[in-house]
Structures are given as C-alpha cells and as structure tokens.
Amino acid sequence: MNTTDQDRKKAWKIQQKQLARDAFPIADGLLESLFDAVDAGVEQSGCDHSLRFTTSWLLERRQPKDKVLSWLREHGGFCDCEVLANAADHWEQSR
Template identity: 70%
Template sequence: MDASDRDRKKAWKLQQRKLAQDAFPISDALLESLFKAVDAQVENSGCDHTLRFTQSWIAEHKQPEAEILAWLREHGGFCDCEVLSNSADNWEQNR
C-alpha cells in the first residue's frame, strides 16, 4: 500500500466516523451519562433482559425515547446489558 492509498483509507475512515457521530441520537456527553448510569444499575442489580434502566434514564433526563431506543437497537442494544456491550462499544469506537 503506497502513501496515496493510506491517505485515501484514512480519509474514508474519518468520513465513516463522522457519519456515525452524526447519527448519535443525543450528544456525546448525554450518551456517556446514559452508559455510565446503565452500567452502574446493571452492576448493582444485574440485567433482566429488558431496557428498564435505559428507559428510566431516558425518562429521568427527558430525552427522546423512540429515537434513542431505535439507535440503540440498530447497534445491538436490545436489553440493558446489550446496550453496554454492543451500543456503547459502537459509541466508544466512533466518538
């Protein structure tokens, strides 16, 4: 791979990251808050294979539930523990 190929690859990766960031349903800071809160709850109480902690955070912070849940599900977050293992991973890789 020559230098121009590396430059094109780097530009493509940056473009993909920007697209992923633009698709975040709420700000980076709010996503961080969501993931930390859900992590603490799952750590304390375990996962019951629902989104109860996620939905509780969304309601408490008056955020757009449908939009957030759609994004989480799109990235593998179908319950609280999957929100942490899948959706948070996607967020970490693209923030």
C-alpha cells in the first residue's frame, strides 16, 4: 500500500470514529457512568437477560431512555451483559 492509500485509509478511519462519536445518544462522560453502573450491577447481581440496571440508571438520571436504549440495541445491547460486552466495546473503540 502506498503512502497516499495509507493516508486516505487513516483519514477514513478518523472520519468513521467521529461519525460514531457524533451518534452517541448522550455525552461521553454519561455513557462512561452508565457502563460503570451497569457493570457494578451485573457483577453484584448477575444478568437476568433484561435491561434492568441500564433502565434504572437512565430513569434515575432523567436521561432520554428511548434514545439511549435504541442506540444500545443498534450496537448489540439487548440485555445488561450485552450492553457491557457489545455496546460498551463499540463506545470504547469510538471515543
């Protein structure tokens, strides 16, 4: 791969990361707090294959529940443990 192709690939990757960040449903710091809270809940009580810890966090902090849950599902977060395994991984790679 020549230098021009490498530069274009690098620019494309940067652009894709920015698009992913722009699509975050809430601020980066809030997502970090959400993932930390869900992780603590799952670690303490396990995953019951629902979004109980995620939904609880969103409601307690008056965050846009439908918007966040939709984004989480788009990235494989259909229950609390999948929020951590899939959506949090997407967030980590995109921030």
